[in-house]
Amino acid sequence: MKASVFREFGGPEVLHIEDVQTPALKPGCVLVRMKAVGLNYADVYRRKGNYHLEGEPPYILGYEGAGIVVETADDVTGLPPGSRVGFADVPHANSELVLVPQEKAIKLPSEITYDQAATVLLQGMTAHYLLNDSYPVQAGDEILVHAAAGGVGQLLVQLAKAKGARVLGVTSSSSKRDIALQAGADEVLLYNEGNWVDQARQWSYKQEGVRAAYDSVGSTLMDTFRAVQIKGHIVFYGMAGGNPVPVDPRMLMDTSKTLTGGDLWNHVTDHADRVRRANDLFTAITSGDIKLAEPMKFSLDRAAEAHQWIESRQSTGKILLIP
Numbered sequence: 001m002k003a004s005v006f007r008e009f010g011g012p013e014v015l016h017i018e019d020v021q022t023p024a025l026k027p028g029c030v031l032v033r034m035k036a037v038g039l040n041y042a043d044v045y046r047r048k049g050n051y052h053l054e055g056e057p058p059y060i061l062g063y064e065g066a067g068i069v070v071e072t073a074d075d076v077t078g079l080p081p082g083s084r085v086g087f088a089d090v091p092h093a094n095s096e097l098v099l100v101p102q103e104k105a106i107k108l109p110s111e112i113t114y115d116q117a118a119t120v121l122l123q124g125m126t127a128h129y130l131l132n133d134s135y136p137v138q139a140g141d142e143i144l145v146h147a148a149a150g151g152v153g154q155l156l157v158q159l160a161k162a163k164g165a166r167v168l169g170v171t172s173s174s175s176k177r178d179i180a181l182q183a184g185a186d187e188v189l190l191y192n193e194g195n196w197v198d199q200a201r202q203w204s205y206k207q208e209g210v211r212a213a214y215d216s217v218g219s220t221l222m223d224t225f226r227a228v229q230i231k232g233h234i235v236f237y238g239m240a241g242g243n244p245v246p247v248d249p250r251m252l253m254d255t256s257k258t259l260t261g262g263d264l265w266n267h268v269t270d271h272a273d274r275v276r277r278a279n280d281l282f283t284a285i286t287s288g289d290i291k292l293a294e295p296m297k298f299s300l301d302r303a304a305e306a307h308q309w310i311e312s313r314q315s316t317g318k319i320l321l322i323p
Contacts, residue, residue: 004300004321006058009049015307017301023092023098026073028076030076031097031099032067032068034065034095035068037062037118038063038318041240042063044307060094060095061092062094063088064093064118066085066117069082070097078102085100087100088121103270104271106275116285120292124290125264125278131159133267137163141164142165143213144224149179151318152216153171154180156214169188171189172192208229208230210229212235213234218243219244220244221236222244225255225259234258237261296319296320297320297321
């Protein structure tokens with residue numbers, strides 16, 4: 001089978017197509033022919049050597065995707081050949097064929113396409129736990145979403161609006177502002193246009209700050225604290241803009257604000273939870289609560305170009321690799 005591989009850490013140019021051995025079927029697993037593979041920043045970090053990779057080169061990136069089961073181990077039930085499945089955390093997805101443990105396979109409803117599954121599972125389950133577990137958004141809440149035009153950001157906006165929240169986005173350009181507004185944000189501020197913290201406080205109903213904020217930028221964290229009201233909540237789940245400065249616990253005490261961290265794999269811990277969250281997302285898609293933008297698609301042999309595109313920071317929606 002063919003796969004996108006790299007033999008040394010570096011820029012996108014280290015990626016190329018090779019013929020590699022088809023994975024042998026193991027107990028508890030199914031072999032999936034990939035129809036769409038999701039590209040994520042974690043793939044970039046792994047390619048650069050910032051994330052630990054097991055084994056020896058050649059390395060195969062990719063953890064998210066969707067496809068059709070072509071072979072099933074004898075001890076697997078409910079996933080016969082021909083089953084349509086997706087997954088969010090199975091390695092070596094940048095291949096024509098991927099070995100998927102049954103516990104990580106999510107059956108796809110007939111109305112959900114392979115492209116939709118590969119677009120929504122990882123980012124969607126991230127948005128799902130942030131809004132339901134880290135800070136459970138309630139109808140009437142005023143919340144702030146950083147990077148509101150990004151993949152997770154757009155989903156946070158849409159799912160929060162479906163819960164009845166009032167949503168303020170923050171982003172970096174006028175074109176991204178338009179995208180966040182199209183996703184349903186009530187208003188969107190620009191980081192480099194005026195003082196967005198003061199604007200956020202003025203936007204809030206009582207001009208005392210928003211109830212909760214979701215910060216994936218990192219370097220903005222102290223500004224986020226100032227944009228949140230007394231007894232407000234900050235959910236920190238990414239560092240796209242750089243590491244945050246240390247937080248003084250005395251400040252938390254004096255303002256009665258809470259700070260919580262977020263990592264998807266501390267929340268998605270078993271098959272039942274994975275399926276529950278995925279089905280919530282699929283229902284939101286079919287009901288119209290989530291409207292997925294058309295993904296940018298690259299053939300698997302153009303993975304280097306796809307990595308160049310995601311690193312350019314020009315992308316606003318999902319990038320898919322198509323074997």
